Amino acid sequence: MYMTAREQKLIKYLLHQNRYVKVGEIADYIEVSTRTVHRELKAVKSVLEAYGLQLDKQPGKGLKLVGPSRDKQRLLHDLSNDSHVEYTSDERKLLILCAMLESGEPIKLYTIANDLQVTAATISHDLDELENWIAPFGLSLIRKRGYGIELRGPEDAKRKIVGNLMADKLDVQQFLETIEMNIKGRNQTSEKIFGVVSRGKLLKAEKVLSQAKEQHGLSLSDSAYIALVVHLTFAVERIQLGEVINMNEEELAELKHTKEFELALTIAKSLEEVFHVKIPDAEAGYITMHLRSANRSYKTDYRAEDIELDTALRTKRLIDFISQKMGVNLNDNQSLYEGLIAHLEPAIIRIKEKMLIHNPLKEQIKKDYFLLYMAIEEGVERFFPDTYFPDEEIAFIVLHFGSVLEMNKGEININALVICSSGIGSSKMLASRLKKELPEIASFDISSLMELKTKDTAAYDIIVSTVQIPYEGIDYVIVSPLLDEEDVKQVKHQLTRKIPLILQKRRAEQKKTAPFPDMLAVAEKISHYANAIRHIVSHFTVEVVKTAESHVQTVERVCLLLEEQGLIRDAGQMAEGLLSREAQGGLGIPGTSFALFHLKNEAANIPLFKAVDLTKPYDIKAMDGSSIKMKRMLIMLAPDDIPPEGSELLSCISSSIIESDDSLAAYGTGDAELLYRRLNMLFHTFIRDKKW
Structure with a gap:
């Protein structure tokens, strides 16, 4: 069996779909025109027939691969083990790049051509395109007759381009299959993925990250998780080859002040123990960048x-x-x-770091x-x-x-679990479409494939997924993320089939008495909210402080005032903390004449919020990198051990500052009476709308 990589990709896609798919959808997946798809479908027809399979075409619905399940599995198995592959141009470029990285020395052009079974002229053309591919990363190719081809550039750029390319090629399903096959003892751990990292090392790195994720409550999207596992694996292999990465001292110092750096050090230490290598601080810095650039959950990761x-x-x-x-x-x-x-x-961090x-x-x-x-x-x-x-x-x-726009279009009443590997946004989109098309669905939970094992799937009336689920015993419907008409029919059919079971479950649930909330826990939360509100409101004032000769001295003078008022314990420690926080990025509010100096520090006795007017304005750095002339400092401080309820109230103040132009004007120039009223109204609304 001899097929091009595109033909293989087309057949594998059809084999994985348990539904009718339109030609346009196939074209988007394999990144070609619909005309090319029609041509490829004709080309693979004989292969499908040889396996007893055929394409069922339905007007308005699309096409579907039909035939015995065992024949589909046989074809999929043969495709996975077929060594005769005609690589696409992009695949060749990736393989050439990986070969140069692994070699560490010049490679002869004819050697690459022989390995990839193409002409030297084809490889030469690929190298022309590869140079344009790698240039934005600060890499270049050395191409000399008699010398060979060599990749030149900093180690961090090499890591970055390979990490990006591999994370793009290695999808969630393939990643999970690697993990699952290892659990079942069917993995060739010495085999290399895309010729760069060994499966064995990938599995070890995944285990390290999985443990860190569990121990530290780290929430990452599937794509971010895979990208980080790939980065860790490739970093270990490069270190073992003696390739050391460097990082600008100032950039590393900034990263060390972030909350992610401590977790990066923990991950680095675990890698050292597992792989018996020394992980330098610069490597921990790059791990920190991955953690900071990862899509996360607002509820669990942002304060x-x-x-x-x-x-x-x-x-x-x-x-x-x-x-x-x-x-x-x-x-x-x-x-x-x-x-x-x-x-x-x-x-924004991802874009900045390319x-x-x-x-x-x-x-x-x-x-x-x-x-x-x-x-x-x-x-x-x-x-x-x-x-x-x-x-x-x-x-x-x-x-x-x-x-959100889709959610405005419908109402609902069945419990559904939506599974999607493309991140929170696409899962929300699918959930919204389902709400629109199926008003009977009342609530949704959203899960990635990796989180699925932690879910009680029996608690849901229906499970809808955009990807194949590699776990057994889960009844689900597979649909397109943007939910076409055929998908809606499939979901409706599944619901109709399950209605008797759902009704039976509802009757059983109605017999159970709904438990009362734990009033002791509620009372504890109310107490924390009350204490925080009392501290913030009772100590709020608008102070006037004489501007010192320097910015540092002005901040120190404000902290001394707070210490004299008994609100903080150590003015020097607090000033140092505020200035360190400011060094990570400006604190001035763009387009205004005030700045928000905020910090959680053990030197704070209570949560507090104050306004400090300066006798003489001066220039400071704003949050967007511009400069503002600061007339007022808003001070927001909290102890290290502040309860979550206190943090929530301070967050409420932060959000209110920027909610409108009126708010910006009030916090920037308002007097003590006006701001006191705003705080009272803000907290009143917060407590009134709070669901206990």
Whole structure:
């Protein structure tokens, strides 16, 4: 059996689909035109017939591969073991790149041509394109007659480009199959994935990260998790080859102040024990960058003091802009705001560090949500002018807005679990579409494939997935992430089939008495909220402080005042902490004349919020890197051991500062009486709307 890589990809895609798929969907998946798909379908017809399979074509529905299940499995097995592959141009470039990295010395052109079974002219053309491919990463090729081909450039650039390419090629299902096959003892651990990292080392690195994830409550999307496992594995292999990575001292010093660096050191120590290598601080720095650039969950990973107010302000302005463009008020949608913050902060870090993200739905999102896509493209260009968002990132942002817009269109009443490997945004999109098409569905939980094993699947009435689930005993429906008509029919059919079981379960649940909330726990929470409100409101004042000769001295003078008032224990320690926090990024609110100095530190006695007016304004760095003339300092401090309820209230103040132009004006110039009233109203609304 001899087929091109594209033909193999087409057949594997059809084998994995348990539904009718349209030609356009296949074209998007294998990244070709619909005309090419029709041509490839004709080319593979004889192969399918040889295995007793055929394509069933239905007008309006698409096509589906039909035939005995055992013959499908036989074909899939043969495809997986077929060594006669004609590589695509991109595949050849990746293999050439990996060969140069593994060799560490020049490789002869004819050797590569012989290995890939193509002409030297073809390889020469591939190398021309490869040079353009690697240039943005600061890498170059040395090509000399009689010398060979060699990859030149810094080690961190080599790590970055291979990590990006492998994470893009290694999908969630393939990754999970590697893990599952190892558990079942069917893995060839010496085999290399894409010629770079061994499966055995990948499995060990995955185990290290899995343990860190469990012990530290780390929440990562599937794609971010895989990218980090690949990075760790490749880093270990490069260290074992004697390739050491370097990092700018200032950049490393900044990373050491982040909360992710401590976790990176823990992961590095575990890698040292498992692989018997020495992991330098620079490697921990790059692990930190991966953790900071990963998509996470807002609820589990973001606290008041961690959110950059500049990003929050820009996010709110983006939401307002899209609201006006789409004619729908989204400004009060807290879920949208939280989801965007959880995506945008790591996205900005990814873009800054040239860490690519793969979005398999990009082209389909562009087509299905063209107007929304264009509006968001204009919005991010306007409100994030210093950051160039690639199409993949914009498409993910579209999913966040799209899910909320879809939710406005329907009501609901059955418990569903939505599984998607493309991140929170696409899962939300699928859930929203399901809500629209199936009003009887009342609630959704969203899970990635990796989180699925921790879920009680029996607790859900229906499970809908965008990918094949590699675990046995789970009854589910597989659909497209953007849910076409055929998908809706499949879900409705599944619900109809399960209605008797669902009704039986509901009757059993009705017989059970709903448990009362734990009033002791509720009372504890109320006590924490009350204490925090009492401290913040009773100690709020607008102070006037004489501007010192330098910024450092001014901050120290403010901290001395707080120490004299008994609000903090050590003015020197607090000033040092605030200045260190400021060094990580400006604290000035862009477009205003005030800054928010916020810190959680053991020197704070209580949670507090104060305004300090300076006698003489001076320039400081703003959160967006610009400069503002600071007239007022807002001081927000909390003890290290502040309960979550206290952090929640301080977060409430932070959000209120940037919620509108009126809020910015009030916090920037308002007197003590005005701000005292705002705090009272803010906390009153918070407690009134709180669900216990």
